[in-house]
Amino acid sequence: MNELYGGFTTKECEYCSIEGFYGQKILETEYWIIFLAPSQRYLGTCVVALKRHCRDLMELNGEEWEEFGKIVKIMEKALFAVFKPSLFNWSCFKNAAFRSENPKPEIHWHFIPRYKVPVKYKGITFEDPDFGHIPQPVTREISSEAMDGLLKLIKSEMNQYI
């Protein structure tokens, strides 16, 4: 198991993954792991993955929901503090898993900050060409240096709200 990437594989998941993994780990709680998504079309996009296997959200127990609610608060507060997005999109889709003949969906949430005005980070401009509409499954990679900086920035900010 790759410690950095949590060992998850969700090949070609629309919003989060480009190389068959959820991304680099930001934080881990008792029931969930927060990853920085490989695709940063929407700056600050993260994935929140359940640490045990569940096919559907109906299988979650009360403690997992309670902790998820706390994670939502931490993530929205942290992202708002650093980049001031206009709103946050949350989704649990799992569609990509069903492109295979033998689907093995895993519970993971897409956390997608959305921006009315462009935001700059490390000299890179992030527009949100789809603002006011559903997020598009279009991959945007940034340099590994920019990803590392972003990871540290978001991690440090999230740690302040735990």
Place this chain on the structure above:
Amino acid sequence: MNELYGGFTTKECEYCSIEGFYGQKILETEYWIIFLAPSQRYLGTCVVALKRHCRDLMELNGEEWEEFGKIVKIMEKALFAVFKPSLFNWSCFKNAAFRSENPKPEIHWHFIPRYKVPVKYKGITFEDPDFGHIPQPVTREISSEAMDGLLKLIKSEMNQYI
């Protein structure tokens, strides 16, 4: 306030609304109202709306999350019992509200059953042409008779899981 439609307005919300409302009320709990969405491109599409005004999910309290978790269980079990969808998509987007100059987003979840194989209801065939991919914001209306029957069927099934 319109009792049937809960008095909500979310004009042109991508997945749920075609006439500026969330739909016909199926069930009401202490903190949430479940509506049958006006658009039935994906058979059984519902909206789960918070009964108080919140702009972002970070404002939800523990009791609201706990009750939401129970609602998720009721809805997935009920829909699976009647139409056997392959999976369920959940999202809290609020994008449409931001198309206006003075956005007033409300917390509402889109619950979208997805189907690998076509399903028939009252002689109408429902395909899922986007199966394996994100749900498309394309409106599909069905007759008011079919909507009324669907409402009763889902309501009756959900009541068995409360």
